[in-house]
Amino acid sequence: MERLRSLFFLKTTFVVSIILSTTSIVSVGQKSQPYENAKDGEQIEPGKPFTGNLNEQKGIAQQPKETSSPFVRLNIGDKVPDITFMHVKNHPGKTIKLSDFKGKLLIIDFWNKWCIPCISAFPKMEELQNKFGDNIQILLVTSDKDQQLQSLFQNSEIIKNTKLPIITADTVLNKLFPHTAVPYHVWIDKEGFVKATLSDYNTNSSTIQKYINEGKADFTKRQDIFSHEIKYGSLLNQLKGTDYNQMQQIQAYTLFTKLNLYNSGSMMLIDTASKRILNFSIVDLFRAAYGNNYLNAGIEEVATQYAHKVPVKVTVIAKTPEARAKYFYPKRSSPGYDAWLNENIYCYEKVFEPSIMKLPPSKRARVQDSLVIMDLERYFTISSSIRNANEKCLVIYRRDKTENFKAKGGEPLQEKTEKNVIRIRNYSISTLTAIIEGYFLAYSGEYPIINETGYEGPIDVDFGVGDRSIEKLDQDLSKYGLGIKEDLRMVRSLTLKEN
Structure with missing residues (x-):
């Protein structure tokens, strides 16, 4: 987990789900090689706890232990050394050198005696040859000894x-091309360079x-994965590797983290396939999830509107009065204040399943909305609902036809003077509503703030915030x-209740 924390540079709580579409290490018809526990030699199956050396294979497939070896793992593009093999069958000479096959595509087929699919595929390999x-x-290679x-x-x-x-009793090629399952x-290529490492079904006529x-x-x-931490650990451990970028295989996921230190402010990014919300409180996460017109619109239609904070009445029903503190910002x-941010500000990201992207746009948006809300309810153990209601x-509003509030131009300015006066210059009227919400309400959403001036442009106004009246x-x-x-207005009323 410490590795994950450093990776994302977060104090984080991770992972609801990650769905991958990838080549399985042990595919249908393959048998995973058991491993030797360094302590007692007990065999294990994949997925069970293991503390031994994964590079030591048990039984007939086991390689001799060496303190040092000139043969290190080769990667695609590496030159293969010209090795001579003494244990050979079905070959006119007593030995085989890899250079004997220069000028041809050399396909090494790793197998073991216990692997029925390996042996069953030999006739197919013969046909291809x-x-x-x-x-x-095609060269059949096994680490099993002649006896x-x-x-x-x-x-x-x-x-x-x-x-x-056939090469038997191999102790070299298995080191150059380590693997955890056969066939492999x-x-x-013709010049002796590694071209590909692949599963057997990829070797075919086409x-x-x-x-x-x-x-x-x-x-x-x-x-194939040899690190026990990666092989049997979280999928997040596998997302970046020196030889393979598993990020390319991600199909869908849901991710929660605490405060994002890469972004100092709050932000929401939405497209048809994903939703990303950075540095929101629990209340604002739900407001974003329901969208500003959730009763009538979907996630894609309300993305832009949210920036203008369509009015929402928020009611939080907590189990105890003390529990309410995590839902509402304290005074700066x-x-x-800083400790509250670190504990109660969250980021949420969801990439939706490919099957959802095939739905008609209107239905897709509705399904996406519902999935986001379900994620939040499950993670925070909260029941949520929204309805239209007459709320305070x-x-x-405009008192008259004068427009003294309209901005006269110049550089935008927001400041608070020593006399607790807020000065707004050349900022939109939505800035006014945001400041009123911050200074005059106990929490965001206590009372929806409605702009009925019919004006959305920049304004110049001064007003006091000292007595918050x-x-x-x-x-x-x-x-x-x-x-x-x-006054009473028909607004959206969002209720959050702790389970």
Whole structure:
């Protein structure tokens, strides 16, 4: 988890779900090799706890331990050393050198005696060899020793009929091309460079033909995982690797984190396939999830409107009075303000499943809205609802036809003087409503603030915030031809109730 925290540079709470579409390490018809526990040699299956050395394979497939070896793992593009192999079958000579196959596409087929799918595929490999002739060479390689293979070679009709060259008792190629399951194929080009590491089903007539014709083929690179932490740990540990970028395989996910230190402000980004909300309180996350016209519109239609804070009445029903504190911003001047931000500000990101993207736009938006709300309710253990209702609001209105509030130009300015007077110059009237919400309400959404002036442009106004009185604010605004009053209006009423 510390690695994840440093990766995202967050104090974070992670992960609801990540859905991947990727080549399985053990696909259908493959058998995963058991591993040796360094302590007692007990075999384990994938997914069970393990503390041994994953590079040591148990039983007949196990490689000899060496304190040092000249053979290190090769990657795509590396030159393969010209190795001589002594344990060979189905070959005219007593030894095989990799350079014997220079000028051909060399396909190494790793197998073991216990792997039924490996052996069952030998006739298919034989057919490919016969079809492409001198253009390719398929080489069957196993780490099993000759003595361990004696019974198999005597009794298996497939083995007895196989004419492909076989290398047994291999201790080198398995180090150059380590893997956790067989069949496992490696393609080496005509000049002896590693071209691909792949699962056996990618070695077929069409891929070989394309490679012969174009020097390339389309298939998914197979990258077996040897780190126990990565192999059996969180999918997040696998997202970045030196040999393979698992990020490319992500199809859908939901992610929660605490305060995002890369972004000092709040932000919401929405497109048809994803939603990203950065640095929002719990209340504002739900307001964003429901959208500003959730009763009549979907997530895509309300994305832009949210920036203007369409009025919402918010009611929070907490289990205890103390529990309410996490829902509402404290005063910026309070000693615990920074600690509150670190504990109660969240980021949320969701990339929707590909199946949802196939829905008609109107239905897709509705489904996306519902999924986001479900995520928030599940994560925060809250029940939420929204309805249209007559609620007490603060209404900004025009007193007369004068327009003394309109901006006269110049540089935009927002400031608070030493006498607790707010000065707004050349900022939109939505700035006025935001400041009123921050200074005159106990919390965001206590009373919706309605702009009924019919004006959305920039304004120049001064007003006091010292006594936080709506009556005094109304007096201050009156000299600009504006007023503010309490009145009932039909608004959206959002209720959050702790479970």
